Amino acid sequence: MITIYVPRDSSALSLGANQVAAAIQQEADQRQISIKLVRNGSRGMFWLEPMVEVLTVQGRVAYGPVQPEDVASLFDAGFTEGGQHALSLGLTDELPWLKRQERLTFARVGITDPVCLDDYLAHEGYRGLRNTLVQSPEAIVAQVTDSGLRGRGGAAFPTGIKWKTVMVAQAEQKYIVCNADEGDSGTYSDRMIMEGDPFVLIEGMTIAGIAVGATQGYIYVRSEYPHSIAALNLAIKEAYAAGYLGRSILGSTHDFYLEVRRAAGAYVCGEETALLESLEGKRGLVRFKPPLPAISGLFGKPTVINNVISLATVPIIMDKGSEYYRDYGMGRSRGTLPIQLAGNLKHAGLVEKAFGVTLRELLYDYGGGSASGRPIKAVQVGGPLGAYLPESQFDTPLDYEAFSKLWAVLGHGGIVAFDDTVDMAHMARYALEFCAVESCGKCTPCRIGSTRGVEVMDKVMAGTDHVQNIALLRDLSDTMLNGSLCALGGMTPYPVLSALNHFPQDFGLSEAGVNKKERAA
């Protein structure tokens, strides 16, 4: 029996993985070769998807990108024994892209059958939970705190400290909520975990529940992620059946119930308080803080709300210890970050690296430079609310503090690259337009400001009352930055002002920021 892997990840599916899998099965049947087809997660090399792997005595051998019409020739080339073919990529483990990564959170993604509990267990799964079950809540929270793990959803708040607040809060009911709304443009690491290793998220949430005394968890999954929802539901069902969820987990005194909830389809519902409103069945409107969700969250009860990656990183910390995780990284950014390369890059995909890797390494050593072959002019890091960084800042290491010194953010670890054909004024306008479309409409600076911002940008780009409108753009940015209720309105000035400050010429200003037309006059 030959084991063949064809990813079930959405990125592979969108490139024809299902058709490839069907073709392989059909071809094998025809040739009377008995195969076991495993639908694994993606290895994160999107330019090679659908990437098919075959298990051989040397290890797993990769082929890609494979299309259904390549299948017959692959069989002809003896790919079931690792035979050479034009699409041969060699041993998967030796692929430089993968070899140079530090895959901790993504340790199993692409390797296992995501919805097979036995496979999960065979690959060190649920060891973290077993360690958790013999520890006190204080010890678990201390271990997470000591690991230095910070929230990967955007705000980088220390996960252990958040858990501690919920742990000490007194309440009859507490909740664990996983933020899987993943709305940032150019990000997909949450999705890859949910589709490629859902058990690690389930395990992480169960540990969180035991640590803080919560018995109910919800995963709020972006509605555009049907494959994630399906994979999670399959995995949750298996976990219940095997006693990893439900009453008295693994015979312990702990109960933990878990449910998937389909999100409302709005970017702002990724903001934690709007998410809670949405989970409660209300309009996705942002709540003011305090009270923090940790004190008064879902249905007014103490609630841990964490990003997928934050929670999926907990099992390895509980398995291998806080030092193991903390030893990766730099400064106050400990461990690894699953970085998502996107935009105008030759090689887009997922790179899990310890903090400290520079933007340049990521863009060139991993990304292979721009896809267009033109110079990379700017990158936006941290989603649609992240700042644009010019080439002069590409040597910045990925580190929360280093980025914040540059008035930039790491956010959820998405990096979108633009070549020199991009008009940064257009990008600034786009940021405001995004805010206008996605604004929940609760607070004035964002509700009215985003729409006015687009109008002001139109005037700037048309050269109407140029000096006055640039000044107005800055004043408006200031109002939004300081006045907005949440980070949607509050951080929209990041892309706007970083574009204006780093690329004044795109806004009709000289390098020094002086108006060209005014100077001529």
Add this chain to the structure above:
Amino acid sequence: MDKQTDYGTPASRNTEQQVTLDIDGHSITVAKGTSIMHAAMQAGISIPKLCATDSLEPFGSCRLCLVEIDGRRGYPASCTTPVDEGLKVHTQTPKLADIRRGVMELYISDHPLDCLTCSANGDCELQDMAGAVGLREVRYGYEGSNHLSAEKDNSNPYFQFDASKCIVCSRCVRACEETQGTFALTIQGRGFDSKVAAGNFDNFLDSECVSCGACVAACPTATLMEKTVIESGQPEHSVITTCAYCGVGCSFRAEMKGEQVVRMVPDKNGGANHGHSCVKGRFAWGYATHRDRITKPMIRKSIHDAWQEVSWEEAISYAASELQRIQSKHGRNAIGAITSSRCTNEETYLVQKLVRAAFGNNNVDTCARVCHSPTGYGLKQTLGESAGTQTFDSVMQSDVIMVIGANPTDGHPVFGSQMKRRLRQGAKLIIADPRAIDLVSGPHVQADYHLKLKPGTNVALITAMAHVVVTEGLVDEAFVKARCEWDSFQYWSEFVAQPENSPEAMEAAIGVPASDLRAAARLFATGGNAAIYYGLGVTEHSQGSTMVMGIANLAMATGNIGREGVGVNPLRGQNNVQGSCDMGSFPHEFPAIATFPTMPPAPCWKMPGADRWITSQACASPICWTLRLMVASRRCIAKVKTLPSPTPTPSM
């Protein structure tokens, strides 16, 4: 016209802990949980605000009230940030001025510039704030996206909704939810497209709106505005008064222009209504100056003559001489008077005094004879005082609310809203009523038990509940031993415990499944503070007094008397039922409910000086209830009735 102070956010419910902080250099001590905005206002420092008002929970949306706090990042909103010990807060800094002006500039970039012709001119918080932050220009121009051509909704007969003036502060939506509990309004759309909508309906009239006007009162602009203000402009003075409609007795400020009422604004200091009212009190005041009202005295000699307008002097002396004439011809008992529970204590006191001192008899009665006497009698027999035991506010401490034969959301709307507020906070609800009143199932309110008893079976129901309490060991014996008469209790408990009083035995008679009745009784006895609210569905039955006693007994047996959140609560027909009775309007009771024929100066006589006017004839006179009074007057025994205002005949 003086305006009532708006503290921006409700007062803190924490009355025990105090916090001291510094706001703009003033040291201020306030209750823990108070917002910085409220604390500042207490010290006379007003922070700009638009989305906050002290009748509603803070919302944090306008972003005008931002402040700076030493040692804290950013600019927290003072309406949503609670005070903390030792905070140093600055409410006016150059940076805050910039942010506030920036926010106002955005607001005004989507607002019609017609303040001079606007109905809210002079009473518009948006106008006030533009002034407060010193807005001088709107650099965005007026060509951009806006809502200036949004249509007016004039469907509601009492108020207009002019969407072009809306600043989307959600105060109306929140007022409809929090204050009124109707949930008729919502914000539709997102971002710039957000707008107020009457649910899924096209306009206010078609929607679930009950025209209570809470949203109108909460609106800071001209968007929701009383039509009377649109017609006549801003009022110039106000007069405190009380709504004459229902038993809640809401306090109002009648806002006037000369002699003309412009609008009725519920008084924030009103103990019964705390600034809320229903459609009747707020909008149905056309009678106040209606031309059909009789404002001049008139007399006629016989029912066949036409009414004749005369001077007050003539009217009074004619009435007095006629009273004397009838009395001298037909005897002392030939005349009497009926008082109204819509009149003040002073008025009813004077009427009964007139009867007892001048007429020299006890021929006085009150309209509350119909709705209240079973309560008066039943509670006097059981609790020793013929009065309800709680204030309306007590309901905010109740954990279990039992409503019997009353429909608060219709009959006592403002109290109904308060009760719904408590129910939304999680109190449990038992309804004993044949009808599916609105409380049975409404927005965010759902009765835990609806006992649909057959009409006329109140006493059987309350006795069956008592049966469950006694036989299942749910009596609060410590309470009964300490506060009740043990022998009477034993007698009662033996009676109710008889098998024929069990829910099962009574099931067919009452028409309520025994299991529901048992469960409701258990909930009442064990669910924490349990309060009973009842109305005319209890008292206007032939067994009304017995049922009131049954209610009082159940409350006593379960220890639900004598503190906030519990008690026996009659919902009365009119706003001064208690007062008019206390003033001696009943023929068998002197003022302060001194029982006839107790002669002054007996120990329970509480009205100093009354012995000077109570005539010995009155003390010796028989008592004469309304019904007898009426019948008697038909038979020409009592010849004259003095009627302050009620219409007793139809209600008998």
